[in-house]
Amino acid sequence: METQLVLEKWAGAIYTLSIGANKEEGGSRGNTVKIGGESSLPLLFKEGNIPNLPAVAFEVWDTPPQDWDEGLVCAYGDVLHDPFAWADKCVREFKAKLLCVRMQGSHPDYGNKGPQEAAKFISTLLSKVNVPLIIIGCGDDAKDNLILPACSEAAKAERCLIGCAIQDNYKTLVASVLADGHNIIAESPIDINIAKQLNILISDMGLSLERIVINPTIGALGYGLEYAYSIMERARLAALSGDKTLASPFICFTGQEAWRTKEAKSGPDHGVIWEVITATSLIQSGADLLVMRHPKAAEKVLAYINTLFKK
């Protein structure tokens, strides 16, 4: 007897979000990246549409990273000391379609650059590379409230994805993103209740749910990966069942988390393996956008995506 597949019927779908604006859209990007839009769980093509593949963004900093592992330093070489050359290498050599720039140099402990300098950096970066940008603050709330509005304005109309808004600090960023036509990342500490609440708070300020990407906060393999996985899965099931307040695509900072582990630094290629396993696991719980560090890990993950998502 032929086995009959039990297919789920879903009432909802994830919002589709575009990152980057080309000339016709008022920006200057050479390409745009669409994420989200799925009306089924990952890879279950018979239960709904999966119009966009998970995307990979290469992480770039505005200042040389001081504590990156040798495995990463070797992969990039000298360009780590020149953010623009670093970004250029990602685009030209590693074929990045999307960059995630972290404004680490504005952190009070890592350079303490001011808003004008940050804005100038973004303007220059936009002129040097033509892929869409994700812009991430330095992690210091007070400082981010100064530099992110400046970066947002400098990238006006380029439809960037900017973050991260958190429950205790979202209003300044939401106002900037609204004014300058970007999308926002809403970060919650592996907590589905806060993820939902923050989406509501942001949409109450007039930024529609369609322009929010959830950063659920993840842990790498061995460091809470399964916890993040189950939170994402639960949010995704609710969204597909019709809960619009959770129907945002997910962004996962897989590079950052994988390279924090001691295992990543314990032998040649271990970091790459850790990053690949973390990323590919999260793709299966619904990750739409992966921010990655090692070019070889990104290559492997893109190959995985292109193989498995080929319908």
Added chain:
Amino acid sequence: MFIIGELINGMYANIGSAIKERNKKEIQNCALTQIACGADALDINCGPASGQPQVDMPWLVEAIQEVTDKPLCLDSSKPAVIEEGLKASRNKTIINSTTADAEKLEALIPLAKKYESKLIGITISSKGIPQNKDQRLELAAAIVDNCLKACFPVEDLYLDPIVLPVNVAQAQMRDILESIAEFKIISEPGPKTTLGLSNVSQGTHLRSLINRTFLTMAVAYGLDSAILDPKDRELIDTLITAELILDKNIYCDSYLEAYRKK
């Protein structure tokens, strides 16, 4: 919870006179207000004073579907009146209702099939109102059986255990609640359940409190739908909270607002 707004009923003075005077605006306002308050569908009843329900029903249907595409719940004890409503409907429809009597079932199941309507089956018959759970189940089984024989999809059937006022039939309340859970296992796939909520508080002094307490209990027994007053904000808040506690929606501090954003 599939909420059917009960307020378009000729029994209410404003609706009664709006029907009589052909005041479309009043009807449409009532429809839109109920939807804004959370109604997923609208009950339409011409009321006891309507001398010509076969004309009033399609007029109401036309007036309402000018402003909304929400499903319409055509409420009459006369199949002919329901059919006039079905003919006029472009929106999805729910027939409210058949009893377990053969003549009603034979008239209304074919209508529901012909117009691809859902159907509410009330567990009463010409013999009267059931006095306990077993009688309710017997009538429910008769309705389900007739649907199956007529090839009407049972998942489009909503069984109503017939709610009685608590000050009249206090001893029956538990049976009514338990019937909700048991109706659903009569067949596979099972029928859905609904009820006319306001009846439970008829003639009492604390209507809203009794309504929302009963609704909470019914939700815990698996109720799928209710015909109620969506303008009763405390009632809707209570309903949202009951469903939250049953893990039907994910908690957040603004869960009431989140539900209303859906």
